[in-house]
Amino acid sequence: MGYAYDDQNIFAKILRGEIPNDTVLETGHALAFRDLYPQAPVHVLVIPKGPYVCYDHFAQTASEAEIVDYTRAIGKVCEMEDVAAGGFRMIANAGEAGVQEVPHLHVHILAGRPLGRMLQQA
Ligand code: AMP
Numbered sequence: 001m002g003y004a005y006d007d008q009n010i011f012a013k014i015l016r017g018e019i020p021n022d023t024v025l026e027t028g029h030a031l032a033f034r035d036l037y038p039q040a041p042v043h044v045l046v047i048p049k050g051p052y053v054c055y056d057h058f059a060q061t062a063s064e065a066e067i068v069d070y071t072r073a074i075g076k077v078c079e080m081e082d083v084a085a086g087g088f089r090m091i092a093n094a095g096e097a098g099v100q101e102v103p104h105l106h107v108h109i110l111a112g113r114p115l116g117r118m119l120q121q122a
Contacts, residue, residue, distance in 0.1 A: 003061075005051040011104035015049055024080065029066045030073035040072055040086070041112025042081045046074050052105040054094035083111035091117075 004013075014021045016031070021033040024044050035043040039059070046071045052058040078084060088111035093100040 003053040005053055006103055007051065009102055009104050011047050011102050011106060012051070013046075015047070025077055027069050027073045027076075029069035032073060032077045035108070038072065040110040042083060043109065044077055044081060044109045045106045046109065047104060047106045053103050053113040054098075054100065054105050055092040055107075056094065058105050064082060066075070074109070077109055078105055081107060081109065081111065085113060087115075089115050 010019065013019045015031065021031075023031065023033050025032040026045075030046060031048050031049060032044050032046040035114050042098075048058060048066060050062060051064055052062060058067070062070070074090070078088070088109060089119065091108040092105070093108075093111065
């Protein structure tokens with residue numbers, strides 16, 4: 001299927017510098033910043049700079065350079081935020097059933113408290 005990217009989404013505006021963000025890390029192809037409404041003591045979002053709607057879109061169509069840079073940026077943020085020792089969760093919501101609110105790929109990195117089971121019962 002095709003993926004239609006909406007360049008008016010809030011993370012596109014962050015990437016264009018139109019609205020502020022609390023940056024944790026910036027690389028050639030990625031930006032990491034703190035979630036505006038943190039759900040854990042550590043709640044960082046990592047986004048690619050390219051116009052990708054969701055993880056599957058990125059994984060299917062991004063260049064190898066983008067994929068390597070983005071993946072390494074996620075690893076660097078995990079290191080900077082020291083999440084490995086206490087454990088953490090990465091979430092990439094997609095689409096309607098995934099309840100994705102912002103249609104620009106973002107991985108949530110959550111840590112710093114017990115995070116409960118992976119999914120709530122519907
Ligand atoms: P999702 O439901 O996976 O699309 O998550 C979107 C996330 O973006 C939520 O956790 C929001 O709190 C977060 N968010 C929305 N606007 C901003 C913003 N301007 N800066 C940082 N995080 C934001």
